[in-house]
Amino acid sequence: MFNIDFEPVGRRGQFSKDQSLLDCARQLSVDLVSICGGIGDCGRCKVQIIAGQVTKLTLEEEVSLSTRELEQGYRLACITYPLSDVKLHVPPESLTAPQRTQVEGLEVVVEPDPLIRGLDAHLTPPTLESPQADARNLWSALAAQGITSGKIDFNLQQTLSWYIRQHDWRLGVALRGDEIVAVGKPSTRWLGLAVDIGTTKVAGYLLDMESGKTLVAKGMMNPQISYGEDVVSRIAAASKSPVDAARLQSLLAEALSQMSAELCAEIGGHPTDIVEAVVVGNTAIHHLFLGLPVKQLGLSPYVPVVDSALDVKAREIGLHIAPGAYVHLLPNIAGYVGADHVAMLLATRLADMDGTALAIDIGTNTEICLNHKGKMTSVSCASGPAFEGAHIRFGMRAAPGAIEHVRLENERLEIQTIAGEPPVGICGSGLLDAVAQMRSNQILNRGGKLVTHPLVREEGDRSEFILAERPGLEDITISQKDVRELQLAKAAIRLGIQALVEAEGLTEGDLEQVIIAGAFGTFINVESAITIGMLPDLPLERFKQVGNAAGTGARLALISKTEREKAGQIALQDGYIELAKVPNFNRKFAEATYL
């Protein structure tokens, strides 16, 4: 029996040499993607061998895996067997949705350069001979540690005297620059909160401010979704009245407060131990979160109120962490290229890359940045909520029962649902797969029209592709209109890529590396995306799926002053192209819809 260790999920068990790594995973409830049923055919159950011996590489693997993946020790779990204790890494894209939450992200290791310094202070009780003010007393106690004076957060002053007497003149102090932002018990572990607010989903991370380590992470829905699925409808909602604007703001603040409490509860901490937060989001979300006006963001020329980085007291926006804590907002670049894009660029290190590289964060709004020999240019594309399942007849978000992977070969249709449950709908990556497979199998023509085919049902004007028959229930299908929605979404993204490349006098073939960030981008099959023309037809090894990079960028900016400065540099350095201003936009857009 061998010990098999799945990382980073941290599940371990003992297995024999006759159990494939996929079998091991299943027994440990590590839900690896597997469409072909474990015959080494679909190539989706990739795992990376970190340590230990496994069976020899098979021909199927040599076909399925890229050269780089092979070099890095990637194998297909379904046809690989252990020969010793094995430690392996499961990349996020190999996990089915419930485990692949939006918090999974790129891990970038940086030297902590903390914004918060934790200190202990032993005060001397005042006497009639030395009736020092409490604040002065506190500074005196810190003087031995080289800190002689500074500011104390005003709200903190309102409770300081009570606190030091309650705690017998011994305190833990959180110092930010020259300002004391919180006090607690001696040796308090000060926490930081990093949040990536997406239009649809929110990813939150709790970090130790001293070590810089991520302690726990959590995903949730953006509660503003009740005001509209895309930012345009939320801008309209918030512009209706100050009450609506305030409601949209407080919805987010309350949700983040709740998330902070839940994250803290998981480690036995308290939200008031959170002494710094970094929040990223697109420009509209950034403004809605801060209660900044958004009306002008919805009208040409789409200007933000503010684009530079901001430090705002948590209490000013109703975020219930330490009342003296600051919330740091990374800079925005433009009305539709926000702080989340800056965070993504920070995490992917795109700015540090040589040659020509592209980073793309696919979402309801998709931002793309090209770094060509150090010159960075970004573009924003309204890809819409189709990938989140909106405007798609059987569309749904990535949740149990959603069809997430589709394979069609010789009229044999294979589907995989999240958590293996009976199909209830189709999520973004499933739609992408399905349309790609339909195109490969000539069920769709180049223009995206459904042709006559055994799997296509035609009723009068309407035709639809049958994805899953459900006896007693309506069949899950993909309609002509659904295909059209996806075409519009992918055209927007492709046009963005082309606009950036052409602005530098390049062709898409010049792209040496394409980084795909964002939760959705992690789950898609790059080949499918190439098949439908969403991504350019480049060798697969040029693509890298990195997960939630915006969340990672927020975490970097949370724990390191250097990284925060770097983010500011990126925002300054990054140029911006307005897609609507590209010459012959309409013609090019129409062309980009072709499959």
Place this chain on the structure above:
Amino acid sequence: MFNIDFEPVGRRGQFSKDQSLLDCARQLSVDLVSICGGIGDCGRCKVQIIAGQVTKLTLEEEVSLSTRELEQGYRLACITYPLSDVKLHVPPESLTAPQRTQVEGLEVVVEPDPLIRGLDAHLTPPTLESPQADARNLWSALAAQGITSGKIDFNLQQTLSWYIRQHDWRLGVALRGDEIVAVGKPSTRWLGLAVDIGTTKVAGYLLDMESGKTLVAKGMMNPQISYGEDVVSRIAAASKSPVDAARLQSLLAEALSQMSAELCAEIGGHPTDIVEAVVVGNTAIHHLFLGLPVKQLGLSPYVPVVDSALDVKAREIGLHIAPGAYVHLLPNIAGYVGADHVAMLLATRLADMDGTALAIDIGTNTEICLNHKGKMTSVSCASGPAFEGAHIRFGMRAAPGAIEHVRLENERLEIQTIAGEPPVGICGSGLLDAVAQMRSNQILNRGGKLVTHPLVREEGDRSEFILAERPGLEDITISQKDVRELQLAKAAIRLGIQALVEAEGLTEGDLEQVIIAGAFGTFINVESAITIGMLPDLPLERFKQVGNAAGTGARLALISKTEREKAGQIALQDGYIELAKVPNFNRKFAEATYL
């Protein structure tokens, strides 16, 4: 006929050479003090001739006025007649109470060194070619004026975009250091608010932040008085529960907001044009105004939460001026020597004086500071609310009908009431006069006991001095207990003076100058105060009554960065003596009660 001009009240009229300056004043409703009825005897209707010719100095005047007053052109209005057009200055102590509000104060002229810079900004509407964020656009518009970047108050950012579009891209901007704290119409006259919050009364001043000029002033009662007349009872009230503490805080904030609105209304301005405020008060009031805990202030060793100067956003304490405005609090020195004392020292320039000088601010709590050859030491004395009329049977505040001046000669009793109305009670200065006159006329012995006298009514154990008979109403009297209250108050003050002087190895005779500040201090008769032993027996010309100096200090700190720094220096420089720690305190206190 001659033009007679009374300053600073600004009343003018034409009069003949047969009308005394007192007659002129009365016809112009300038209410000069006059106890003797205009026979040059009481010496209270002092005026200073600034320009023009008047009749020759009389013997009465040479007796009544000090050498310095004579040198400075002081005359008694009742026996001085014009010989040409005359311009004269009426010192506050010569005015009866309704005009001598607590806002009358020392005028100190300083070069304005403004904290707020008013600028106009003409923004360029953004275009698709140049979709600048509104904030960046504003900084670009200011760049021509040498300001390239800085902060914008967060609350202001929440309305900025709306505002600049409403006002056609043209703004007036209030810049404080590198922070924009308010925007308004182009050429907005930015205002400043200076407030002296006394335990009993509040004095507010509205200033033009550019010129530094005081535009209008207003007095009101401190609404916290419903929670107790002295700070000790308010500390107790606020320590009861957080709700009580919050109520005490909001009472003051609301009253100051109301006062701001009223002050602005008088000049056709708006409270949101107030972009900076300076508030002074004693340490307890300072803490209660900011919502800082006060419990520890009421217990030995009486420590404040904070003693250094503070800048707090107006909105954080519920003060309704420009939301981005800062409220600056001058530093405190100790638990019972507060920012109002620092402001008083700033205004009186005590720190700049050579030799040995004393400044004393008489109030419910009396603070005294000695400057001996550059070494400054302060003391705080709990003089109590007797001067405000509290704990005195017929005591009342300085309001119409209050007996404010008393003269007794050869059993002929003369009283003067505020506004000449029928007597309804006795205010602090009247009580001081009465007790002094009773002592001079041997109606009181040294220990303060009422002796048998035609004006003293004895009923069993109780005896009282009849001050005013009121047919059909109860007579206004001064009881043995009232005398005792005054003795305790004056003993506290005298002991404070002695403690300071003795700590430097001096005697009271070494005091070369005694500055008496505060509204009450302005109205008292210094001779009476000497008679009862509240003030040391020094030549009258060594005393100077300067009115509300704390309010003046607040105004100086409002309009000048230099003055604000000076206040910080004063607070650092000023030592502090705890009166309760003076050796043989009890014996000395008992001695100090002697009249």
